Amino acid sequence: MADPGKPSRRDLFKGAALAGVAASGGAAAQAQPAPVRREALETLSATEADILDAFCARLIPSDETGPGAREARAAHYIDRSLAGALASSREAYRNGLGGLDVRARAMKGRAFAALADADQDQVLMALEKDDPAFFSLVRGHTLQGMFGDPYYGGNAGFVGWDMIGYPGIRLGVGQAQQAFEPHLTKVRMSAYDFPMFDRSGARIAEINPAPVDHQHMASGMGDPEHDR
């Protein structure tokens, strides 16, 4: 299990916490983006990871609203997931990210990751029009990496939950806590920080091929929230 050449999961989480702290620096952090240390990649090449990170960062930018997908480490979430649960999308990412770079060079003369924000946006708008399947695949996974449980390597520093004002996981909720103004303190814990939940369950979810990647789910699955 232990691989001395790789940072441990704990180290990665430390890195995530640091990135989160830097990101929460607000305006100062935005003016001078904190350098995020290159992290261990599990699936993507360094070039692919750079393209993907730039892609995610344009989907949910770091801006005056607060930290975005880069600080949440959404690309890290995707890289890790592609090694296990989302392995069936590995080829789509390989082809799609390579294709995005080709598109960027054709449209703007430079690699996608090296383009200015506005140019990246133009390239992504073209991608969204021409290859909506790949675009929505990345968008869906980016949302998972920004707003999902941090156990899976995204939502670092809980920046996603802060962005939408999610008060956090509670195992019991009283009637007063469901009032319009519940005055809740934020809970910032992963589901697996609660002792009762079997971490092996999440580990299985992480490494086994997922029976579903919800991005591909057709309508009619009994879950109107997702089917819209």
Added chain:
Amino acid sequence: MTVRLKPTDVVIVGLGAAGGVAALPLARAGLDVIGLEAGEWLTPADFAPDEIRNNYRGWPQSVQKANQEVPTHRRNASAPYSPRPTVAPMMNAVGGTSVHYWAQSWRLNPWDFKVVSETTRRYGAGRIPTGSTVEDWPLTLEELEPYYDKVEYEVGVSGKAGNIGGRIDPAGNIFEGPRAREYPMPALHGTEFTQMMADAAKGLGLHAFPGPAAINSVAREGRAGCMYHGWCDRGGCHVSAKSSTNVSTIPKALATKRLRVTTGANVISIDVGKDGRVAGVTYLKGGETYVQPAAAVILASYVYENVRLLLLSKSRQFPKGLANNHGQVGRHYMSHAQFDGVTALFPEDINNWYGLPAQGVGVDNWADDNFDHAGRDFIGGTNMYVYSNRRPIAAASMGTFGKTARNWGSDWKKFVSTNADRTNTAYLQKTTLPYDQNVLDLDPVVKDPLGQPVIRITADYQDNEKRIGAFAQDKMIEWFKAAGAIAMDKSPVGTMGPTTHAYGGARMGDNPETNVVDRWGFCHEVHNLAIVGGSVMGTSGSRNPTLTAQALAWRTAQHLAENWKSRTA
């Protein structure tokens, strides 16, 4: 090698919402019951509040049988295949999909049992939609009432009665049929949001009431009351407050020592003896093939798998599949029109972060035949239902009501940051009727890993369903507006792909020419083989199917126990 097991009294194929209920009256009657379940036991430690695992990755730690048999779909016999979902909506586990269902536990409306006769009486026979194969049920709500009652008390359902023996109580659903007594537990409590919606309904002259739920609202029978923590939708209950059959009727049946549960059992055929009666079932487990002889078999997998097993179980006596000499297996298929909902945007946060789908407020004024259809161009209607439930990824996946140019970038992010807790999607379940052209059969091309064909759904919503849908959305928009919504989005009806609300394929009725099972749930052609679940329901109603499937399952099992000699002779 095939292992031939010792004969037993009853084999139940599938221990889910329906099979898990059927086991109890049989075991209590002293019959030896073997429950064959493809999945395994799951425990509260498995039920982490983890949106990625539960809602986006489809429970990868559960047994993946159903997911390898996902039905294909086409809208009609000449249409191409629809995109095939990569996952079945149903779960393999002891307790089946009742492990992670929403647990809304409705009784059908009295009208649902006699759509043909009541429509004809009130509006004329011409109002039955062209091509519909709908029939009156062979039983009425009054006949099913004792079994609804039984299941509400044995499974554990919370709610507020609206009609006890004809006495109307406006605190409950005034449109429900008469019931013998109050629910065993009070309704789940509401929220400030559901109260706001209830008040708005009242202002429109509508009748709002708390929805019934197979969830403990208070501690009962050794299980805790609901924690309202917000992870009920596709999540199992971490305190076993949800009355999934793996924590309710199945443990009760096990306590009699008459039920034996075999997990990891993949039933591949239902076997027929020389006399044309069912002799038992054959299943795979751990690389071995087992034959389990039984005096009676109850098929309780799911609508799709029930039909598939029947059609795959061919014999000299049943060359077109078991109990299918009249060609009715797979016919009269329905799935709920439930996706053309309405999503509202409110001007302030509504704190939907916690709660559960079953913590909601319903309106039945436009459901079933509760209103005059004389001036309408459809029959049936919609249950309108609003609830408190929100998870972070789903919240961030919200639409933007046309207020941002794109669904990404800074404008989108700003909109979502502000409005993530300001939307609510109403759940509109609508009457769906059976039609001649809406059927299940075996797919000629697509196979499961064992090389057996999967189910092919050929079905689409017809004019009656689409008209109800448009009507329902208009009514829902009125309700949301009255509650102060500032923008609304309508979602499209979609089509009839694989769903948790599937019905038919082995319809119950007195006429063997048009129905697979008789009024007790036993096959007309094979009188020691019963079928339970949504498979036997001849109408969908405009509300969740599970409680009706469970009441019918109890009734079928009790009938078997009480008529053991004649059914197994």
